Amino acid sequence: MFTFDAGRITTTPVALAEVASEHPDRPFILADDGALSYREAAQLSADVAAGLTALGLAPGERIGILLPNGLRWSAALLGAHAAGLCVVPLNTWYRRDELAGVARRAQLRTIVTQSEIFGLPTSALVDDLGVDDYLGPVWWPAEERLPSALSRTNGPVDAIAALLASPAQPDSDALVLFTSGSSAAPKAVRLTQRGLTGNAHAIGKRQGVRAGDRFWFASPLFFVFGCANALPNALTHGATLCVQERFEPSSALEFIERHRCTVYYGVAPVTRALAACADLARRDISSLRTGTANATPEDLRIAIEVLGVTEVCNAYGMTEGYGHTAMTAHTDPREVRMSAQGTVLPTQELRITDAGAPVPAGVPGDIQIRGTVTPGYLDGPDDVFAADGWFPTGDIGVIDTDGRLHYVGRKDEMMKVRGINISPLEVESLLVQHDLVDEAYVFGLPTGDGDQRVGCVLVSTTAPHQNEQLAEDVSVWMRERAAAYKVPSSIRVVTARDLPLTPTGKVSKRLLKEQTQALLQEA
Numbered sequence: 001m002f003t004f005d006a007g008r009i010t011t012t013p014v015a016l017a018e019v020a021s022e023h024p025d026r027p028f029i030l031a032d033d034g035a036l037s038y039r040e041a042a043q044l045s046a047d048v049a050a051g052l053t054a055l056g057l058a059p060g061e062r063i064g065i066l067l068p069n070g071l072r073w074s075a076a077l078l079g080a081h082a083a084g085l086c087v088v089p090l091n092t093w094y095r096r097d098e099l100a101g102v103a104r105r106a107q108l109r110t111i112v113t114q115s116e117i118f119g120l121p122t123s124a125l126v127d128d129l130g131v132d133d134y135l136g137p138v139w140w141p142a143e144e145r146l147p148s149a150l151s152r153t154n155g156p157v158d159a160i161a162a163l164l165a166s167p168a169q170p171d172s173d174a175l176v177l178f179t180s181g182s183s184a185a186p187k188a189v190r191l192t193q194r195g196l197t198g199n200a201h202a203i204g205k206r207q208g209v210r211a212g213d214r215f216w217f218a219s220p221l222f223f224v225f226g227c228a229n230a231l232p233n234a235l236t237h238g239a240t241l242c243v244q245e246r247f248e249p250s251s252a253l254e255f256i257e258r259h260r261c262t263v264y265y266g267v268a269p270v271t272r273a274l275a276a277c278a279d280l281a282r283r284d285i286s287s288l289r290t291g292t293a294n295a296t297p298e299d300l301r302i303a304i305e306v307l308g309v310t311e312v313c314n315a316y317g318m319t320e321g322y323g324h325t326a327m328t329a330h331t332d333p334r335e336v337r338m339s340a341q342g343t344v345l346p347t348q349e350l351r352i353t354d355a356g357a358p359v360p361a362g363v364p365g366d367i368q369i370r371g372t373v374t375p376g377y378l379d380g381p382d383d384v385f386a387a388d389g390w391f392p393t394g395d396i397g398v399i400d401t402d403g404r405l406h407y408v409g410r411k412d413e414m415m416k417v418r419g420i421n422i423s424p425l426e427v428e429s430l431l432v433q434h435d436l437v438d439e440a441y442v443f444g445l446p447t448g449d450g451d452q453r454v455g456c457v458l459v460s461t462t463a464p465h466q467n468e469q470l471a472e473d474v475s476v477w478m479r480e481r482a483a484a485y486k487v488p489s490s491i492r493v494v495t496a497r498d499l500p501l502t503p504t505g506k507v508s509k510r511l512l513k514e515q516t517q518a519l520l521q522e523a
C-alpha cells in the first residue's frame with residue numbers, strides 16, 4: 001500500500017514513480033479526453049520529459065500550458081516537472097495581449113497547447129510572443145498520445161527510472177501562478193516542489209482522503225485550486241482525479257454518478273448551481289463524502305444537506321500559501337465546519353497581529369503566515385515578508401479559544417459605516433441566505449462626508465428578470481435580520497455573465513463598485 005513520506009517524496013516526479021510502482025493499474029486520471037492508469041501516467045510523463053529535453057529545454061526553465069482540463073493538461077504538467085522544468089499554467093480566457101504579457105514576464109521557452117480552445121483559435125495567441133529564445137508552441141491535439149514535436153525515435157524510456165532520476169529538486173520552482181486580487185495587476189507567485197507535494201498531502205489528510213478515493217474537479221486546473229491542490233492531493237494519496245473539461249451542472253451530476261466520485265471540489269457558485277439543477281433529484285451522487293467547499297456558512301450547509309457531502313471541509317488560504325493554510329477536519333462537527341476556517345495545517349504557521357505584534361484569542365487583526373509559503377514573486381516586489389519572516393496576507397481574521405481561524409475579510413475592503421467597521425463578508429454571508437440570491441458582492445460606497453454606506457451587487461438565476469422587485473424584497477428581508485447600518489442602501493441585480501472579471505478570472509469588486517457609483521451618478 002502506498003504511504004506518503006514527506007521526507008522522501010518531495011517532488012511530483014518521485015510521487016508519481018512511487019505510486020506507479022505500488023499501484024500501476026490504479027486509475028490516475030479519468031477525463032473527457034481520455035484516461036490514464038498510474039503506470040500509463042508515469043510512462044507518458046517520462047516520454048513528455050524526454051521530448052522536452054530533446055527540444056533543448058534545460059532544468060529550471062519555464063514552459064506554459066494552455067489546454068482545457070484533462071489528461072493532456074495533467075501529463076504536460078507532470079512531464080515538465082519530470083524534465084526539471086517550471087510550469088506556468090495559462091488562463092484559457094486570456095486574450096493576445098494578456099498572454100503575451102505573461103509569456104514575457106515568465107520568459108516562457110514554449111507553450112503546450114492545441115489549435116482551438118472552446119471554439120477560439122489559438123495560433124494567433126501563441127506565435128511570436130516577443131520572448132527571447134522562445135521555441136514556438138508545442139501542439140498537442142486530443143487524438144495524439146504524444147505531441148509530434150516531442151516524439152523520439154531512440155527507443156522507449158524506462159518511466160520509473162526516469163522519474164526517479166528527474167533533475168527536479170525539492171526547492172525547485174514547480175509552478176509560477178499569475179494571480180491578482182480585485183484591483184492589483186497579476187502577481188507571479190512561485191511555488192516549489194516540496195511545498196506543492198507536502199501541503200497538498202496535508203490538505204488531503206484534513207479531508208480524510210483514503211485509498212480508492214475519486215476526486216471530482218471541474219474548475220479550471222490553471223487556478224491554484226486545481227494545479228496546487230486537487231491534482232497533487234490526488235497524486236500524493238494515490239487517488240484518482242476525475243476531471244471535467246468545463247463545468248455544467250447537469251453533465252457534472254451525471255459525471256459524478258458515473259464515476260462514483262467521493263471527494264468534492266466545489267467553489268460557491270458551483271455548489272449553488274448543482275443544488276439548483278433539476279437533474280439533482282434523479283442523479284445518485286451519494287458516493288460523495290468529503291472534500292472542500294470553502295465559502296459562506298450557507299454554501300457549506302447546501303453542500304452538506306442538499307448535495308450530501310457530509311464530511312466536506314471549510315478552509316482559508318491564498319495562492320502564496322499553496323491554496324490552503326488553515327482547514328477544518330472532516331471529523332469536526334458540521335457547525336464548526338460551517339462557521340470556521342479551521343486550524344492551521346501542520347505544514348504552516350498562522351498568527352493574528354496588530355501593528356506586527358501578536359494579539360490574544362478572540363481579538364481581530366491581520367493574518368500572517370509562515371512555513372510552506374511562496375519563496376517570493378518571480379519579478380518582484382522583493383519585500384513581501386515582514387522583518388521576522390512572516391508573510392502578511394492582507395486579510396483580517398480572529399483565532400478563537402480552540403485555535404480555529406474565523407476569516408473576517410480583506411483589510412482593504414473593510415467598510416466604515418456610521419463610524420462602525422463592517423466586513424463585506426459578514427453582509428454577503430447573510431444575503432446569500434435569501435432564497436433567490438445565488439451570489440452577493442458587497443462594498444463600501446462613499447457618502448461625500450468621509451463616511452460610507454453599503455452597496456451590493458446580487459446574482460440570481462431564479463429571478464433574472466425581476467431585478468427591481470428582487471432588490472426591494474431583499475432590502476425588506478435584510479432590515480428584518482440585520483442592524484440598519486448593515487443593510488445595503490444600493491442593490492443591483494445582474495446575471496453571472498455580467499460580472500466583471502480580473503485577468504485571472506476573479507470577480508472584480510473594484511469594477512463592481514465603480515460601475516455602481518457611475519450608475520448612481522447618472523440617476
